[in-house]
């Protein structure tokens with residue numbers, strides 16, 4: 473038997489602009505994970521994938537290449553030059569689905585890692601990330617690659633599309649509350665909507681993306697200096713620009729306001745938006761209070777992560 477897992481993630485700053493070549497910062501959230509277990513089956517049975525949370529079982533021999541669950545297995549087998557594998561993969565996940573926390577990327581990453589270990593194939597992190605990225609493209613259309621990068625490398629990343637990943641020092645621990653609005657965030661749709669906006673008004677959107685890119689640079693410095701007050705203010709400014717881009721939602725704005733009113737240093741949506749999660753940067757001693765207020769304001773689940 474082989475088992476592997478991958479964490480969830482949140483984008484601290486820079487979502488959407490990152491699709492257009494600006495930098496973004498993302499961190500893993502180890503409290504929630506996808507876990508894949510691979511067990512042998514009798515010879516000739518082929519590969520089966522079981523997603524118990526989703527109530528789905530897929531036999532690879534009958535699956536289409538774009539099947540959301542089978543796609544990563546196809547990628548892996550092609551990469552290691554195998555036609556099929558006699559194995560059963562079971563995947564479970566505690567990462568909210570469609571919440572902007574990279575659940576799809578983490579599920580793929582856990583599957584490819586567990587399959588590699590089962591098949592005795594040694595894959596580097598960059599190979600795993602690339603295979604997961606191929607599947608992200610099927611699901612999300614034009615992803616930047618940030619989700620697969622942060623869940624595979626499992627460390628804070630400063631990410632620029634098509635550039636080698638950069639990591640950085642986190643001088644003071646970041647206490648984050650990740651509050652789920654309970655509304656699914658349709659990444660593909662929202663990314664497509666931003667693209668339409670950019671095509672219709674390129675100057676306006678490029679200016680928004682540039683401003684977000686500048687905030688990300690400043691945020692990296694603030695994290696390296698341990699200046700959490702500045703980091704919080706930068707997150708707030710990023711939220712304003714995301715609102716201007718039209719990717720927030722009233723429920724997300726309510727959660728952001730509730731967190732700020734309860735004393736968060738900064739708060740914003742995280743991920744594609746229109747639903748999904750809000751993140752709040754808090755001082756440790758205020759975490760309980762901010763969490764309570766987020767729940768009061770309608771959060772369906774709040775995850776407390778220290779990065």
Ligand code: MEV
Nearest residue numbers: 487488615616617743744
């Ligand atoms: C999704 O987690 C983040 C987006 O920037 C899309 C992407 O980077 O692929 C909205």
